[in-house]
Amino acid sequence: MKRNAIYIALASLLAISPAFLNAYWVDVLNSVGMYALLALSLNIILGHAGLFHMGHAAFYAVGAYTTAILNTTFDIPVLWLMPVAGLMAGLVALIVARPIIHLRGDYLLIVTIGFVEIVRIALINNVFGITGGANGIFGIDRPYIFGFKIRKPHEFFYLIWGFMAVTVFLFHRLENSRFGRALNYLREDDVAAEGSGINTTYYKLIAFVLGAVWAGMVGTIYAAKMTIIAPESFNFWESVVMFMIVILGGSGSIRGVILGAFLVIGLPEIFRSMSAVSDLINSLFAHFGVTLSLDFGNFSQARMLIFGAAMVIMMIFRNEGLLPPRPRTYPLDKIREEMP
Amino acid sequence: MLLDVKNLHVKYGTVEALHGINLHVDEGEIVTILGANGAGKSTTLMTISGLLKPSEGEIWFDGKPIHTMPAHKVVEEKLTQSPEGRRVFSTLTVQENLNLGAFTAKNHKRVEETRRWIFDLFPRLKERKSQLAGTLSGGEQQMLAIGRALMNNPRILLLDEPSLGLAPILVKAIFETVAEINKSGVTVVLVEQNAKAALKLAHRGYVMEVGRIVLEDDADALLANPSVREAYLGGGKK
Amino acid sequence: MELFFQQLTNGLAVGGIYALIALGYTMVYGVLKLINFAHGDLFTIGAYLGLTLLSALGLTDRLGPFGVVLALAIMVMGLVAVVGIILERIAYRPLRESHRLSAVVSALGASIFFQNAVMLIYGARYQVYPHDILPKVVIPIFGLNVPLLRILILLTSVVMMAALYFFIQKTKTGTAIRAVAIDQGAAKLMGINVNAVIMIVFLIGPALGGAAGLMVGLYYGQINFTMGWIYGLKAFTAAILGGIGNIPGAMLGGLLLGVIEALGAAYISIAWKDAIAFVVLILILIVRPTGLLGERVAEKV
């Protein structure tokens, strides 16, 4: 299929990109990748189940802190901690979500915001004496894969985007299953979903848990990549960023969410490099004997302003999101043939 | 001619739902529009009311072009609609819903008279005056929707499936009411699934099929028309 | 006990400001079901505009303290309302028919835009209101010394709330606003000019936010470009606590939030006070899922 060919081409391009990008741009891709992973996990809750969840950074934090604490106190290798971090985040999600799961729309939204704030405040106040307070936790190990230490941006690139490949593969299957459909039913109309025999509370919870597990695992990668984590990395604004990625990209759409991450995380970085852009234009014109002295360099202070405007504009022009989900397809002809 | 719809085309996005509708309504008439589900009856009414904008064609009301007017201006011309699916304001009280029906009315005494008349027509509404409209039963909501539309003292009233979901006794009452409303000088455009009752009541009728008018005639003639009988008056029942 | 009452008044004063911002939040929410995350930034803009006008016009000598405040309030509310209307026109109207969350993201984008615009225009440094505009009168109430301004802030919130409530519940325009909130199409069929109603809403909501910004500037003196975020979040919390879309609810939620914070700080922990406030919020929502005064119309199926 043509569409698959495009995806394969894009994926291969991405896979070889570290070869011709410098460490900075590779690290931008790493950042994009991590947020894309986080947003994909949020997408299960927000995009598929339609639960207004603006506190996803909390689960991310649980994962990162679980990793940091266990790694720095017991020296457990960080990658082993990935499932542990995921399970821990999932457990927290289960406990937290249970009493609030019946809240609707905006009430759920504020409660999840409250949750992420409570988590951040708890971390700052060094809850249980293990989170290191505002300093956070430092000295986290780098991950090892088969004895190979991952530290440089391009090495992390393959870790992050490799995990992405696995995630996309699994989530794609998940979306196209009874489970994925069930989430969509309750997003569309949860009274009708219950009336069709779907246990809405159960699915809402599972959506939360699954999203949290993934966010927790990304937390492990983050902890290992930064080697230091602090509460401010998991504040409400981080949750907002993930939220924006999902909605801007197209909620419920894997490719949309990934594109959304490229834009929301990548654009400010591109705006940062505007001086490079102006230099490029200047030199191009110089080539033809025209002297220009464009300088977009002073952009750095205005980059977030432009970013904000860009968000509004993109939303206005693609109000379903950049790449909204496509309807699922079923092999109907094949199945019909089997029918009497 | 009070209402004149000329060559009306309406699109939803890129899909055209009406492919050139021509119809007219004279002062004092009851005109019914029949048609299967999805034929475009509601679309026609919504376009007349100004909620949808035609991609082509014109609508004239009492000598004025109303297809260029915003919906709220059309109401001021005393053309009101009781929409399909009731669409009462669910978290407002019955009373407030009725008040909104008279939103553009200037003459308060007249409004009060109308209100009394509506309460006579639908005593249930009076009983439930301060109940939230959303908690009314389906039928009660339908009464409210019609009552609300009448509050404007319309010159022409568009009714989209007013008998939907009503108990037989009320359906009769509604049709009687429509006749009564008409007698009091209001021109009525009636969209109905209950074709037989509608044709009995109406002076003229149009039959729509997939976005086009396929038949136009006096109501009696339509009642007698074999193809109409087969398609809309139900062959199955004895 | 004195500590308790002192903290109560502290809480009420802060709560009054939360309430005022929350009123604007709730207003916009009630009609458009839009969580206007840029509302906090309109509040910031109000604070900055107030300062600009104050120093540019030099009204202090001519009008006397309360005259100045009144004149400022009117001008700031007017200007912020204009910003609000433009915001609606550009960032929200095109999204009216789309999914609710699209508009939320647009609002977040607008918030980033406003915050950075204020920074670029006014600079990142803290700005300071002159100290001597209003006389520092302290009124003794039951043995507590309460600054007059705090009482004024509280009074303003209460008066605005009452006026707004009356306007929404009792006037014809108010009913129209509520009708638009429920079903815009049906509202049009009643002859209501929906765009005009939404404009009114975006006139009132931001104006209230701007007024709150001015008050914070006047009372606390210190303003900066990020202040809207924290106040916006608090006000949103307050609006939800009271039942979003509900005007007395916003008032109640704001005051309650202020008091919870003050008492939480006093009797439990200052560092945990925001967390305590959120815990209380969550507990209240678990018991009353639509907030304290939120309408609990059981959905008819």
Add this chain to the structure above:
Amino acid sequence: MSLLTLDNLIKDFGGLRAVDEVSFDVEAGDVFGLIGPNGAGKTTVFNLITGNYVPNQGKVIFNGHVLNGLAPNRIVSMGVARTFQTIRLFKTLSALENVLAGCHCRMTSGSIAAMLKTPFQKREEKEAIKLALAELDFVGLSEDVETRSDSLSYGNQRLLEIARALATQPKLLILDEPAGGMNEQETDALIDIIARIKARGITVLLIEHDMSLVMQACEKLVVIEYGKKIAEGLPEEIKTNKKVIEAYLGTDDDEEEEGETCF
């Protein structure tokens, strides 16, 4: 033994008693009609059966089990399916996926199985699609399998709701005004579908204001008014019941030959 028993059900909304000591039995295999004026409490009775509302008093007994307090989805999996008075479809999803929602409660594979694509999961999925297609065929929507449900015509949306309910493989199917918004021809088609549902051995309980449907399809009727049962019996008995005529049917002043079935 009757399939469904309502025993002295009471439901209050604030000060309003919407359902007032209603009792009746529905025999297995019947098409049973519940009629009454608007606001009489019919939909509320349905909601009490399906678990959307909890009765203030009284019992709902289905197939020997007391349903009180069970969540709606549990009641569905016990064999009670419903349609809604105001259509509640999953708007952005296709007709097929709407029906698959009904299949859901008869399936078991979860998220892990989906990620691993176990053979069982694949088989189950295929069976569900077959069943869904069959139900769509049954109500006559085989042309619209992949159509988004909100772009179906009103009448077809009603049929789709029925298909979705049937896909839960119910013993009892509850229809709330299935013919609402249908014209006479479409109503005739619906009557046929109800007959075929009955032929499948499924008990049907329905609310309807269209007397032609009620009289043709129902074996037994209960009439309620102001939350109270005012009559119960065979259609012919009900038709001539003075109370019912007064409260619901209206006096037949229609001089037309087809008379009583006009509305």
Add this chain to the structure above:
Amino acid sequence: ATIKIGLMCPLTGSWASEGQDMKQIVELLADEVNAKGGLLGKQVEIITEDDAGDPRTAALAAQRLATRDIIAVIGTYGSSITEASQNIYDEEEIIQIANGSTAIRLSEKGLDYFFRSCPRDDEQGKVAVKTLMTMGFKKVAILHDNTTYAKGLADEAKALLKKEPAEIVFYEALTAGERDYSAILTKMKASAPDAVLFTGYYPEAGLLLRQKMEMGWDVPFIGGDATNNPDLVKIAGKKAAEGFFFLSPPVPQDLDSAEAKAFLAAYTKKYNGVPGSVWAVLSGDGFNAIAAAIKATGSTDTKILAKYLHKELKDMPGLTGKLSFNEKGDRVGDLYRLYKVDGKGSFVLQP
């Protein structure tokens, strides 16, 4: 070719004012150097990146700077922000001279290329406690704002105070960015301290002073170096600020060295005002140090430069007094001075 020096600072976000000041100062100094013919005959080019005051963005900013052929980077403000970038520079062997990152651990990691022109928290903690003791306060309230910096300083002071004949009657954190601290002041007042040590930043300090006066509470307040900002008086008002003590490295205004005077004159001429905070001025010291090292060694090899900074740069006349680094890269010498705000709102250096 040019000699490229990076500047990493918060140009957006909550700390944007610090970053923008840093940018102005470093650019000013670089222009001066260039006007005098540059370094080693080459012009100095400053490459600025925004770290937004956020660790993740800082890591990206550092990666970006690291790819742009810089030999040294000045910045940044905020310890956890600096920390997110430390390893990146170290691995690339780029000299980093932080200016507003006082957390002790930053220089305890044995990084060869890390320096800071600001003092460490323990330094300030010692001075704070000494000051409190010489002033004779027995019951002390400590208030911080839960940021890495303020909490670090508060903890340091708390630990040291325990060894003194003094009692800590109150130890809590406020939330920065709010406006109303009366609840906190009310609670603090109830603990009846002789003096309050506030280790947070000037915006909150200003509000605390003002609200303290409004509630009629007359207790001495002592602030940490983050309160050294002229805006403090603007926020608090002269009357409320009067009598406020704070500790800080000296600002150029208070030094009579030729360097400080010349800098101040140039700054005022170009930007029309005085620098907002001492932290930004410290970034200027960082720049001067690296410039001096390049000049003295005649090299742009970072190994040589680092060695020079560690060992040979001694008592360089900086904008904030004499500057030298120890082997950890920390600035040596007791830098802290005690200031008091007088009735006119000016900061008066205490003897």
